[in-house]
Amino acid sequence: MLGCVIHGRGDLRVEELAAPEAGPGDVLVAVRYGGVCGSDLHYWRHGGVGDFRLREPMVLGHEVVGTVVSYGAGGSGPPPGTLVAVHPATPCGTCPECRDGRRNVCRDTRYLGSAARMPHVQGGFAGLLGVPAEQARPLPPGLGPRQAALAEPLSVALHAVRRAGDVAGRHVLVTGAGPIGTLVVAAARAAGAAHVTVTDLLPAALAYARTAGAGTVVRADDPGDPGWPAEADVAIEASGVAAGLDTCLRLVRRGGVVVQLGMLPPGRTPIAGNLVVSREIELRGSFRFDVEFDDALALLAAEPSLDGLISAVVPVREAESAFALAAERGRSCKVLLDFAPDAGATPGPSVP
Known part of the structure; x- marks a missing residue:
């Protein structure tokens, strides 16, 4: 073979x-x-x-x-x-x-x-x-093998959204519109998020985020982009770079939740730790998944x-x-x- x-x-x-x-x-x-x-x-x-x-x-x-x-x-x-x-x-x-x-x-x-x-x-x-x-x-009825190949990354996204807590009716910010970030959009929408804003450097990546259901897309390198939110209830960092985590910490509301999903480079990563303290931001990690795999298959079929x-x-x-x-x-x-x-x-x- x-x-x-x-x-x-x-x-x-x-x-x-x-x-x-x-x-x-x-x-x-x-x-x-x-x-x-x-x-x-x-x-x-x-x-x-x-x-x-x-x-x-x-x-x-x-x-x-x-x-x-x-x-x-x-x-x-x-x-x-x-x-x-x-x-x-x-x-x-x-x-x-x-x-x-x-x-x-x-x-x-x-x-x-x-x-x-x-x-x-x-x-x-x-x-x-x-x-x-x-x-x-x-595979559940109606789901073909090609689309079912998305089940593992969608499971990762579902787990990250669950780590954020209840997102129903909330504004969710996602930094990074790679395959995982775009699937976080779909997972957040499935969990009842009222609005999802996605940031990335590449127009093509942001177009895929739109396909997944993003309400607003923002060029991460354009501080004048009118799509930047004043604040978000929840932020999920899916880019795996320190700048994405910094954006999440600065834009999530006081008392909000930031989920670090992207795998950061090896070694130490500087963060805006004083914001975590002064705004009582909850910073949570998200790693892989477990029972979400079956939920991912059901969502893909739907x-x-x-x-x-x-x-x-x-x-x-x-x-x-x-x-x-x-x-x-x-x-x-x-x-x-x-x-x-x-x-x-x-x-x-x-x-x-």
């Missing part, structure tokens, strides 16, 4: 890999689509994500959809041939965080395509993938317009060109790899 393997900074290879078998309690999935995530791009461009650095070759990918092939001993679930989305996390189930219902911050989790532990956890950008059977979730965030579908043999396209935020939002043997490149809908 073909797999997408990162060997180091700038060294991405499509290789022939040995096909796995389903282990005890596992399901074997024939992967059809895999979404190129920002973390995949960081491994490719920088050799790591935040403080997680590559130390050995690793199959990338954690946003995958495919078809059930078979089960290992003791494994059970949807019958072979069923389309499923794969939840990428395998928490330990025994640490204090797992016992406290916060499995997304499990101290011993295994996450597809992650260098957070050694040996690294191999990812899902391969023709066949074996995972614990309970991580394969059948919101077919989110397919408009898929910029292109590229055959896995052309993985490097897919990564290059995904890295050009002025040209793309979400780029998918297609693992079908006869796959050809398919452009997504044009942005408005």
